[in-house]
Every structure is written in C-alpha cells, then in structure tokens.
Amino acid sequence: MTTSHPFTASVFIGTSLDGFIARKDGDLGWLTSRGEAAGDDLGYQDFIDGIDTVVMGRGTYEPALTYDPWPHEGKHVAVLSTTLEVGADPRVTVYRDLDQLIDGLAERGTKSVYVDGGQIITTFLRAGLVGEITITTVPVLLGTGLPLFGPLGGDVPLVHRSTKVFGAGVVQSTYGVLRQEEDPAG
C-alpha cells in the first residue's frame, strides 16, 4: 500500500442511492436533472477552488471531451490509461500506471488532487491515497450501472464530518478517511 505522498486527494462525486455513478451506457441524466432541481451548485465551486490537479480515468476523460467548454480549464489534468495516446491532447497528461502518476504529480509539486471516476477512486483508495470523500446522493435507485466503489482489499475506516440536505431530496455527506491505526473499531 502506498502511504507516503506529497498531496492530499479528495473525492467529490454524485451517485444514485444504490451507489452507481452512471448508467452502463454512460448516461448521467438521472443525476444532472436532480442536481439542477436541487437549485444549488452543491458546493462544487468551493471544492474545486481548493484543487490544483484533477486525476481521472479514461472512462471519465472521454465523456468530458463532449463538454463545451472544457470543464477543467486552469487545472492540471492527469488521466490514467493504458490505451490513450500520450500527448494527443495538450490539455491533459496521460499516465500509464499509478506509480508513474504519483511520481509525475510529486515532480509537479501537486498539493491537492480531485480524484474522479469509479475505477480510479477505487485504485486510489486501495493505495491509501484518499483523504476525504464527499458523496452527493440523489434520490433514485438505478438497479444497475457503473459502480462508485469496487473491491478494496480490506475495510476503509471513515469518520463522518458533515451531512447537508439540499432541495429535491439531494443529500451530501463528507467523510474523512482514517488510517488503519486510527480505526476506532480496529
């Protein structure tokens, strides 16, 4: 497990009540429509203002290419992928694996990372790299889709920091990730 790294990494993500971040075909309408109905930016601007680097998987990068304008202007964007062509998109840096990514972020003097995409979040959790998780849950069950979390290789102890209730039944909770030795149940 990776434990020594120079940056903090945070998750800020929207899910269905049953823990999906997108339908299997990538559809996000069930999330964006409810987010808009909440009538608030759900704390996103405050969160992103404290971030210098966005790390995402190819599965999150490719849909983001359809957004106009590019949603990550002004941030360093790192994409984990074994298949994307390196250097093809000047707005992002492609890394082939987690070790290469961590070295690259350290070399850049990265301080605060926004980790996005279910597989990448799981990879970061497994490596002990995530410090805080904010999950915005919208009131719908999808039954199937792309999951937020995958197998973690062990429990990840959390401490609850806050819960806010927005309009349209949108609920947002923030948790700190404890190190194993901090786990009160451990």
Ligand SMILES: NC(=O)c1ccc[n+]([C@@H]2O[C@H](COP(=O)([O-])OP(=O)(O)OC[C@H]3O[C@@H](n4cnc5c(N)ncnc54)[C@H](OP(=O)(O)O)[C@@H]3O)[C@@H](O)[C@H]2O)c1
């Ligand atoms: N609900 C929300 O707030 C939210 C937020 C973000 C994304 N999304 C949606 O979630 C979906 C994407 O999530 P996802 O979990 O399917 O994918 P993801 O985590 O964004 O990306 C997965 C890809 O990342 C690469 N990857 C993963 N681990 C790697 C490693 N250790 N080393 C190198 N490359 C690695 C692989 O790309 P290669 O196959 O190229 O190797 C893999 O296919 C999209 O539909 C997106 O729109 C929703």
